[in-house]
Amino acid sequence: MEAIRTEKLTKYYGKSRGILELDLCVQEGEFFGYMGPNGAGKSTTIRTLMGLIQASSGKAFVLGKEIREEKQKVLEEVGYLPSEAIFYQGMRVGDILKLSARLRKKDCKEESDRLCQRLELDKARKVEELSFGNRKKVAIVCALQHNPRLLVLDEPTSGLDPLMQREFFQIIKERNERGVTIFFSSHVLSEIQRNCGRAAIVREGRMVACDYVEALARANAKRVMVRGEIDMAWFGRLLELEKENGLQKEGGMQKGTGLQKGDGKGQEAGSGIYSMGIRDLKKEGDAVRFLYAGDINQLVRGLAGQHILDLSISEPDLEEIFMHYYLDGGDGK
Amino acid sequence: MTLVRHELRQGRVAFLVWAAAISFLMAACVLIYPEMEGDMGNLGDMFSSMGSFSEAFGMDQVNFGTLEGFYAVECGNILGLGGAFFAALCAVSMLEKEERGHTAEFLLVHPVSRRRVLTEKLAAVLAQVALLNLAVLAVSSAALVSIGEEVPWKGILLVHFAYFLLQAELAGICFGISAFLRRGGMGIGLGIAAVMYFLQLIANLSKEAGFLKYVTPFWYAEGTRIVSESGLDGMLAGLGMLYGLAGVLAAYVKYGGKDIQ
Numbered sequence: 001m002e003a004i005r006t007e008k009l010t011k012y013y014g015k016s017r018g019i020l021e022l023d024l025c026v027q028e029g030e031f032f033g034y035m036g037p038n039g040a041g042k043s044t045t046i047r048t049l050m051g052l053i054q055a056s057s058g059k060a061f062v063l064g065k066e067i068r069e070e071k072q073k074v075l076e077e078v079g080y081l082p083s084e085a086i087f088y089q090g091m092r093v094g095d096i097l098k099l100s101a102r103l104r105k106k107d108c109k110e111e112s113d114r115l116c117q118r119l120e121l122d123k124a125r126k127v128e129e130l131s132f133g134n135r136k137k138v139a140i141v142c143a144l145q146h147n148p149r150l151l152v153l154d155e156p157t158s159g160l161d162p163l164m165q166r167e168f169f170q171i172i173k174e175r176n177e178r179g180v181t182i183f184f185s186s187h188v189l190s191e192i193q194r195n196c197g198r199a200a201i202v203r204e205g206r207m208v209a210c211d212y213v214e215a216l217a218r219a220n221a222k223r224v225m226v227r228g229e230i231d232m233a234w235f236g237r238l239l240e241l242e243k244e245n246g247l248q249k250e251g252g253m254q255k256g257t258g259l260q261k262g263d264g265k266g267q268e269a270g271s272g273i274y275s276m277g278i279r280d281l282k283k284e285g286d287a288v289r290f291l292y293a294g295d296i297n298q299l300v301r302g303l304a305g306q307h308i309l310d311l312s313i314s315e316p317d318l319e320e321i322f323m324h325y326y327l328d329g330g331d332g333k
Numbered sequence: 334m335t336l337v338r339h340e341l342r343q344g345r346v347a348f349l350v351w352a353a354a355i356s357f358l359m360a361a362c363v364l365i366y367p368e369m370e371g372d373m374g375n376l377g378d379m380f381s382s383m384g385s386f387s388e389a390f391g392m393d394q395v396n397f398g399t400l401e402g403f404y405a406v407e408c409g410n411i412l413g414l415g416g417a418f419f420a421a422l423c424a425v426s427m428l429e430k431e432e433r434g435h436t437a438e439f440l441l442v443h444p445v446s447r448r449r450v451l452t453e454k455l456a457a458v459l460a461q462v463a464l465l466n467l468a469v470l471a472v473s474s475a476a477l478v479s480i481g482e483e484v485p486w487k488g489i490l491l492v493h494f495a496y497f498l499l500q501a502e503l504a505g506i507c508f509g510i511s512a513f514l515r516r517g518g519m520g521i522g523l524g525i526a527a528v529m530y531f532l533q534l535i536a537n538l539s540k541e542a543g544f545l546k547y548v549t550p551f552w553y554a555e556g557t558r559i560v561s562e563s564g565l566d567g568m569l570a571g572l573g574m575l576y577g578l579a580g581v582l583a584a585y586v587k588y589g590g591k592d593i594q
Contacts, residue, residue: 013592050442053592075444082442086435088343102335103443142439 001064003028003150003181004049009058011044018044020205021058026183026198028063028149031176033192033199033213034185041205042185043083046154049183050080063150076104079148083155083185085139087127093138094123100142108145115141118167133159140168150181157191169195193217216321221279221293223320226303227310230288235278238294238302280320291316336450340457344423352465355415356472362407363476366400400477401485401560405492409556412469412496417526417551419465420500424458424507425522428588429514437593447589451512455581458504466497488563492556495565498573499554503529505577512584515594547572 004026011018019041026032036042047053049060051071060067062074087096093116101108116123119137127135136159143151151172157165173195176182186192192199193213200210209216279291286309292299296313303311341348428451431437440450470493477484507522514521533551535542546552546569553569 047593052438052441053594054590072444072446075442078442080442082438084435085439087439088339088436089434090343099335099339100439100443103440103445 001028002026002061003030003063004032004183005061006045006049007059007061009045009048009060010056011041011048011053012056017041017205018053018056019048019202022202022205022207024200024207024210026181028181029176029179030198031173031182031196032184033196034183034202035187035189035192035199036202037187040202042202043154044205045202046080046152046183046185049152050078051075077149079143079146079151081136081139081143081151081153081156083158085132085135087135087138089128091127092123093121093125093127093130096127096138097123097141097145101145104146106146111147112141112145115144115171118171119164131159133161133164136160137164140171144171144175148180150183151175152183152185154185155187156184157186157188217315221291221316221321222296223289223314223316224292224299225287225289225310225312225314226306226308227287228306228308229286230283230306230308232283232288234302234306235281235288235290238278238298291320334453336445336453337457337460340427340454341460344457344461347419347423348461348465351415351419352468355411355419355465356469358411358415359408359469359473360476362411363404363473363480366403367480367482369403370398370400400482401488402557404477404489405556405560408473409492409496412493413499413551413554413556414526414530416462416465416469416496416500417503417530418523420458420462420504421507421522421526422519423461424504425511425514425518425525427454427458427508428511428584429516429518432514432593433516433518441593447591448585451585451588455508455584458508459501462497462500462504466493466500469493488560491559491565495554495556495559495570498565498570499550502550502573502577505574506580509580509583509587512587512591550576 002025004024006022006024009022009024010020022041022045024045034042034045044053048055049062049067051067051074054068063077065074067074091099097108097112097116101112115121119140121134121137121141125134127138130138136156140156143153153172156172157168160168169191172180172182182196184192184196196213198211199213199216201208201216279293281288281290292313426433431440441447470490473489473493474484477489503526507525510521510525511518529549530551532545532549533555536545536549536552537555550573552558553566553573559565
């Protein structure tokens, strides 16, 4: 069953773009990452899924139910952790948790106590006395205490110290093992890489990629570092050679990566990154670093004619892939 | 009822301050009446013959020297203005404060329909307005009894009832406005209550501005008019209730589909 499915989901704020024709699919039981720069449309997607805002067009289904038509039933089974946890002034942590449980018409005391203990959260403290991190803990307990089937987490670890982050991930991994779907929006790509099975990247309101995290990171591109007496003009010649070999005609991502193109714009971004062979070229002293997405034999043959002291070819990390997705038209092009 | 209880707890400090302030002023006014009555002499005639000033405050319509007339003018103004400000502030911030304080996100991701949120919040507003009026009435009645005068209960209760209607009307209108706002509700609420009060003064002063009686609830709730006419203008009060109802309906229509930022 699909935990989340959107069909051409579009949201405009007046004339401003929120999200554009977003087609997203998250299976039940998945640990799904959702990435994008500020203003890409991550929060708009989440707020639409939670029924806080209404889509301009398209549909959003959560746990098989259309959010606009069956919002209450959806929210009964969803736990939401906002990026910024704000509560009513003057209330104690315990009162907030009780209010949240009462609004759900559930007795969550046992689970709430257990979570507070694990997160070292004092229920007697007043909300306004809490640090940002401790307020986040309250929001975590609110999101988890009713044992939801789907957890929507928006930048969940901001404000939490490393120990608490570890405990938090332990808790949500346990939930995920029990079958709970996790929809995890984050800027911290290492978190996505470490925890998520699949991930999607949004840019300017559109989904530009969606695949298994390993596949996204692999993406047939390699991070290359060459140290020695390098003739920079050679890179220009390599570029020409790549073009002649017709790599550009393939367009978009290299075949076989399994990457899903979001739409026409995403495809354009993909082709911008990978068809040209060399990206993110940087010279630092006697070292040259770049992302290479062409024929590796071509690269090795070309480098063979140079005086090389050291050469390393490695997988790029997800952050590099992510940066290149949204630097389309910028430095990365 | 979860939200009603929550709102009553959230608003309890403001409620206690307003209830105490209005009750104290009302009781103080009542308690000084016997002393004033003795010194009054022709003061009542003077108050009722100060031309436009008397007309504006309705003092030309009652005998200021009687307990009923004194109560209608002095206590009417205190309860009228104080109660109107409280009702307007309470209602106008009821929905707006959730967005201003960024708590709407917390509230609305729970499985509660927007309709239920509105209904319980409206109930909380009306409950606070009703409790304020009961508290003020209780304190004022105790003060009236304590001064040993013969209390004209009918007129006094009618004045209190009229002011309750006025507050309910303003609360309904302000509740509707609250659904459209994201911030700045307090200024608007106070402004509406104050403008309505001054419209009544203008309507009292000028016959040409008589149409304002269809606009401001202070006209039908004016204590001096109620005492002098021994009754409440049912048509105008009914119209006022319709205005309040229109505000509430606007809140349901707007808030049901509002994007929460």
